[in-house]
Each structure stands twice: as structure tokens, then as C-alpha cells.
Amino acid sequence: MTQIIDGKVISKQIKDELKEKAASLKSEGVSVTLAVIQVGNDPASTVYVNNKKKGCEYIGISSLSYELAEKTSEEELLSLIEELNGRKDVNGILVQLPLPAHIDEDKVIKAIDPVKDVDGFHPQNVGALCIGQPGFVSCTPAGIIQLLKRSGIKIAGKECVILGRSNIVGKPMSLLMLKENATVTVAHSKTANLEEVTKRADILIVAIGKPKMVTKDYVKEGAVVIDVGINRDENNKLCGDVDFDQVSPICSAITPVPGGVGPMTIAMLLNNCLESVNLQK
């Protein structure tokens, strides 16, 4: 029988562990605060930001909310980040992406103090991950490692194929799987004979952003399939990058959409917020 990997259950376990950790920090007189910045009113971003703030409340850390107008200038945003970088009572800074087109995202990411960069997007944190040094790790890939480990799936020595090479998911995912001693291939939209490549995978991680693109023709029988996609299908129903109905009967384990990878991102963000206390020591 195919194992359905339940991200809601696993993320709740992690949040409950973090709640205890936050309480123990509080008893030592250490309080943790995350500053969350949203520019404009993109409805999806508003949902994500609200969930992040709710997550903080659940585990017992404070959040400061900055809801800035769409027309906010790059300079104004950079000066807010500079102010938050300097505040001793702020541990983490999160700028929700995407930003309006007139603001340079790279410049904003680089402006965040790396020891407060709980998203793990700053080049210093990406570099630290690359050479195995301490730093913040991007939340979605870190969440996928937790999903695999807590579902009893062995990683070492396995063939792992990652479909997608984004800075936020595909690239850090490849580094984390390498750290866990998997043999890693990163495939993407220009990969030749894609189906042959993805069929090599014992663990297939899909973050390509195309609804139901991965059909059973891309998957080896008995593989573990992790679906990072969040899309709408032809009936406006949420779906992943994997055709769940086709693939689930032939794989050994799979994440559903919704309720798979999604809930893990916030759990790992909260983990990074508590971790920030150590990195700031």
C-alpha cells in the first residue's frame, strides 16, 4: 500500500516541539520576535503572511507586522530593513516575495542581516549551506528533509532526482540531499530525455511549477515522490506538479497537495526563528 505522507500531522509535531523550546527559552528570559514585511496586497501573499503570524502565535513567539503600500519605494523598504537589522529586540526579518516590479528583490534579500535572515535566502546563508557551515536553510527544502526522515524514509545511498532548479527550492534541496548522502541529479525544463532521468529516482522531488506534469511515465515503480507544486487545475481545484491519481498507485510513498510539503514551510520558518537566538549569540 502506498504511504501518504501527511505534512499536516508532521508539521504539527514539529510546531509542538518548537512550542516547548520557545517556552523553555522564555523561562531563561529569552523572547523571540519575527518581523514580517508585506509590500502591496497580493491575496496569496496575504494568506501566507497571516499563516506565518498565526504560526508564531501558536508556538509562543512575537511577530511584528509591517503592511506597506504597493507604491512603497525601494529606498523606504531598505531603510525599514536597516532599522530592523539594528534592533536588538528583533531576531528574524522576513520580506514576503514576490515584491512589486519596481523593487529589486536581490537587493532587498542582500540588505537583510544574514543572522536575521530566517528565510535562508541571503547569499551568505546559501554559501554556508554549500560548504556545510552553520546558517539558515531555506524553509521548504528543510521541511522536505524532515518529511522524509520523520516518515522513516532512508536517504543515504539513494538516487535522488530533483525536478526544478530554483534558488528557493531546487538548488538548496540538492545541497541538503547531498549532505544526507544521496546521489543527486538536478533536472529541469531543458533536460534531455527527462522521463528516463526522473525514472532513475528512488526519491523524486518535483518543484517545476506545472500542474500535474509528472505522470506515471516519469516515475519508477516503488519510488518516493515529493510534490512541491501548488497550482489550480482546470476545475480551479488545488493540485500539485504530480498527477496524484496516476502516480500514487505505483509509488511507495507520496505527498498530497494540499497537506504535504506546504505546511512544512511554516514549521521550518518557526524553527529558524528559534535557531536565530543561537546564531545571534
Ligand code: GUN
Ligand atoms: N514567497 C513564496 N514563498 C516564500 C517564502 O518561503 N518566503 C518568502 N519570504 N516569500 C515567499
